[in-house]
Amino acid sequence: QVTLRESGPALLKPTQTLTLTCTFSGFSLSTSDMCVTWVRQPPGKALEWLALIDWDGETYFSTSLKTRLTISRDTSRNQVVLTMANMNLDDTGTYFCARMRWTDGAFMDVWGGGTTVTVSS
């Protein structure tokens, strides 16, 4: 059974850096076709893709946020870490990690439950 779980701070101040960890089980990020991706959702708004890391360690970032994002993996601990620098009020929302399957169209087949992040002074 594939599961993913997000963890990180619930509250941040503007300009701080967000660090989120996705801990997964049931698959190996070293296996071809496997990726882990991050998606966020501001309150009442649509899903927005942020970043992904693939089985080779290649990384991809949202064009609009790439200067603020990093993504890394620890395959031995089955974790993927996303950092987002210089947080502002507009970054408030729910952050999801998901397993992404590269073949057949880069779809997200299993999602974590999400973690809520609030940016407030």
Add this chain to the structure above:
Amino acid sequence: QSVLTQTPSTSGTPGQRVTLTCSGRTSNIGSNFVSWYQQLPGTAPKLLIYRNNQRPSGIPARFSGSKSGTSASLAISGLRSDDEGDYYCAVWDDSLNGPVFGGGTKVTVL
């Protein structure tokens, strides 16, 4: 504003068939496979359709997907009250080098 365009809302009565659309460009829908996600209130998104028209195991045949040119559709037949929620299309965009989502369609069961 989302790269993919979805009608913001649609509604239907129980048992009815509704069709949701997702409009994109050559660089995304025109070149790659589309997936669809269901997000029920207060929950994480759930994969409904991948590779334009394939259902993961456990997804009922009431949900079907199709693609033509730079547009894709999700049909829900036999609409049920527990289908109420938001539905998102997604696809890889070759120009942006990443996946993009539609703005979502809110489905209401009257």
